[in-house]
Amino acid sequence: MATTDHDYYELLGVGRGASEAEIKRAFRRLARELHPDVSDAPDAHERFREVVEAYEVLSKSETRDLYDRYGHAGLRSGGFQSGHVDFGNLADLFSAFFGDDVLFGGRAGGRARGADVAATVEIDLVEAAHGVTREVPFQAAVSCSRCEGSGAEPDSEITSCPTCGGSGRLQQITRSVFGEFVRTQTCPACSGSGRRIERPCTECRGAGRVVEERTIPVEIPPGIHHGQRIRLSGAGHAGMVRGRAGDVYVEVQILPDERFVREGDDIYATVDLTFTQAALGTTLAIPTLDGEEELELPPGTQPGEIIVLRGRGMPVLQRRSRGDQRILVNVRVPRQLSDEQRRLLREFDEQADDRTYGKSDGLFDKLKSAFR
Ligand SMILES: [Zn+2]
Numbered sequence: 001m002a003t004t005d006h007d008y009y010e011l012l013g014v015g016r017g018a019s020e021a022e023i024k025r026a027f028r029r030l031a032r033e034l035h036p037d038v039s040d041a042p043d044a045h046e047r048f049r050e051v052v053e054a055y056e057v058l059s060k061s062e063t064r065d066l067y068d069r070y071g072h073a074g075l076r077s078g079g080f081q082s083g084h085v086d087f088g089n090l091a092d093l094f095s096a097f098f099g100d101d102v103l104f105g106g107r108a109g110g111r112a113r114g115a116d117v118a119a120t121v122e123i124d125l126v127e128a129a130h131g132v133t134r135e136v137p138f139q140a141a142v143s144c145s146r147c148e149g150s151g152a153e154p155d156s157e158i159t160s161c162p163t164c165g166g167s168g169r170l171q172q173i174t175r176s177v178f179g180e181f182v183r184t185q186t187c188p189a190c191s192g193s194g195r196r197i198e199r200p201c202t203e204c205r206g207a208g209r210v211v212e213e214r215t216i217p218v219e220i221p222p223g224i225h226h227g228q229r230i231r232l233s234g235a236g237h238a239g240m241v242r243g244r245a246g247d248v249y250v251e252v253q254i255l256p257d258e259r260f261v262r263e264g265d266d267i268y269a270t271v272d273l274t275f276t277q278a279a280l281g282t283t284l285a286i287p288t289l290d291g292e293e294e295l296e297l298p299p300g301t302q303p304g305e306i307i308v309l310r311g312r313g314m315p316v317l318q319r320r321s322r323g324d325q326r327i328l329v330n331v332r333v334p335r336q337l338s339d340e341q342r343r344l345l346r347e348f349d350e351q352a353d354d355r356t357y358g359k360s361d362g363l364f365d366k367l368k369s370a371f372r
């Protein structure tokens with residue numbers, strides 16, 4: 001569902017100065033008129049969506065303010081996603097008017113989809129950089145093998161539920177001041193399964209499902225970020241009777257790496273040089289995401305200098321490119337000198353002049369550019 005470009009006030013048929021109560025009233029009236037279960041108009045579904053979206057925005061002062069000031073563009077930049085309209089508060093509103101099952105079309109309980117399962121996996125930064133496959137353990141309800149998910153003892157009888165006649169749902173026509181509505185609810189006698197079990201399965205006590213420990217190989221793509229979730233479709237809890245299974249969401253946690261700090265797709269590291277190494281130049285082995293590497297530092301390397309290894313940062317998810325590795329140079333100054341060392345440094349100092357040091361390199365500017 002795309003964000004509508006229609007004016008939200010026009011959609012609800014209210015003026016720009018409408019009060020909260022007026023907006024709520026207008027929404028209720030339109031919702032009753034346009035709800036796809038009630039209306040026969042071919043565009044009812046689309047219009048219902050638009051009206052829900054308009055209400056979502058105008059019923060909350062933050063989003064209404066944004067919309068009043070900047071229109072649809074303001075909502076988009078403010079992070080409002082109409083594709084993920086939160087039905088939470090709307091569901092309350094609807095159930096007050098129509099009964100519980102109206103908003104979601106009264107799915108037959110007997111085919112209810114299984115619930116989703118959450119799992120986590122920990123990997124280190126180098127694994128996140130290269131991608132890794134991990135066996136992730138989790139618990140999921142699976143179809144009971146003794147009764148093959150039916151919930152009945154093998155060879156025992158299953159009849160259809162006498163209360164709902166096997167449909168799992170009860171329909172009720174309600175007359176109210178708003179007109180006549182067909183209200184659907186899950187059959188309380190069979191909890192929506194539509195069946196009556198004479199002898200429940202001894203393994204699952206009639207549930208048709210048992211909880212099982214499972215592990216599943218999860219392919220973690222290169223460049224994944226801390227806290228991102230990977231969805232494994234259909235690997236979650238088994239559904240009721242003929243319902244499809246839920247999904248598993250695996251949250252990836254990336255353990256801190258003492259050598260690197262990640263900032264988006266770039267990684268930061270430091271390198272320690274002695275003041276003689278910095279002055280004379282040196283070659284050092286430094287850690288990268290691809291292993292140790294020789295880094296050549298020219299004579300006169302300054303503290304605070306940033307060495308950029310282009311394309312040596314984290315891979316950018318689902319692209320071929322990579323971020324950079326940025327290395328901050330730290331120069332270590334001796335803390336304890338012998339008499340001889342002190343004499344040598346004094347001698348050095350006598351020979352040094354302004355040219356020896358050159359002009360100051362603006363350490364503060366470099367520091368700022370490191371965190372650009
Ligand atoms: Zn069973």
Ligand SMILES: [Zn+2]
Nearest residue numbers: 161164187190
């Ligand atoms: Zn029933």
